[in-house]
Amino acid sequence: MTATPVFPPLFAGRDAHGAYPFALACTEAARGCDAGLVVYDLAPDRLRAALVLAPEVALREAAAMLPLCGVGFQNALGALAPPEVAVHLGWAGELYVNGGHCGRLTLGAATRDPAALPDWLVVGLTLDLWPADDETGLTPELTALYAEGCADVDAMTLLEAWVRHTLVEINAWEEDGPARLHRDWLGLAQGLEKEIEIAGQRGIFTGVDEHFGLLLKTGDKTALIPLTDLLEETP
Known part of the structure; x- marks a missing residue:
């Protein structure tokens, strides 16, 4: 029997069987599925998953689930990987392992109005396990989990840990x-x-505001890019 991931109470897993978990989770959320649905696709070279949430605050605050899920991922991998493995998070959802771009988080919601209470919100995770090309020296800015000393990290165990640590952060x-x-x-x-x-804007990343909007300084001016600008188009 094929093993299936085990999640905390009130979370339910669904295998996407090769489909894109983020799109599938958004579709299920729009149909009214319960919060806590975890749609996943575990392939030999890639881990993909998406988590359905039901915010009780306006979208501008609820969008913090994107960086929150990033912290959950760092905590999860930090507990499983060798201690020398470093994980960093990009503002737009990028995941970096030992300085190389290794995956990303994506955000979708029932509304794009920052002041509205969204009926649902989905955070997706994509993580490369193996490099797409053996010639990794041609793309030094890109990496994959198992190329960074994490070959013993089981993808299903990492998925389970991501959900658990994300729940702690929530x-x-x-x-x-x-x-x-x-x-x-x-x-x-x-x-x-x-x-x-x-x-399309270039400047010094000086920090974030109270809603995790990016503060980008160019010359003597500082622009604010709201986190809600990262919302993906949903089905």
């Missing part, structure tokens, strides 16, 4: 507010205080 965020999440995420932020390019 509970802390609901009980204590966003201060802890801001502190933990900024400690993992890739490119902080460096020049980056986001949405």
Whole structure:
């Protein structure tokens, strides 16, 4: 019998069988599925998953689930990988392992209005396990989990750990507010205080506002890019 992942109570797994979990989770959420659905696709070279949530706050606040799921991922991999493996998080959902781009998180919601209470919200995870090309020296900025000393990290175990650690972060965020999440995420932020390019704008990434909007300084001006600008088109 094929093993299936085990999730905390109130979470239910669904195998996407090769379909894109993020799109499938958004479709199921729009149909009214329960929060806590975890759609996943475990392939030999890639882990993909998506988590359905039911926010109780406006979208501009609920969008914090994107960086929160990133912190959950770092905690999950940190518990399973060798101690020398470093995980960092890009503002737009990028996942970096030992400095190389290894995957990303995506965000979808029932509405694009930052002031509205979304009926549902989905965070997707894509993680490369093996490099797409054996000639990894041609793309040094890209990597894969098993190329970074993590060959013993089982993908299903990592998926289970991601959901568990994300649940811990959600509970802390609901009980204590966003201060802890801001502190933990900024400690993992890739490119902080460096020049980056986001949405065609280039400047110094100086930090985030209270809703995790990106603060991008160009000359003597600072632009704010809301986290809700990262919302993906949903089915």
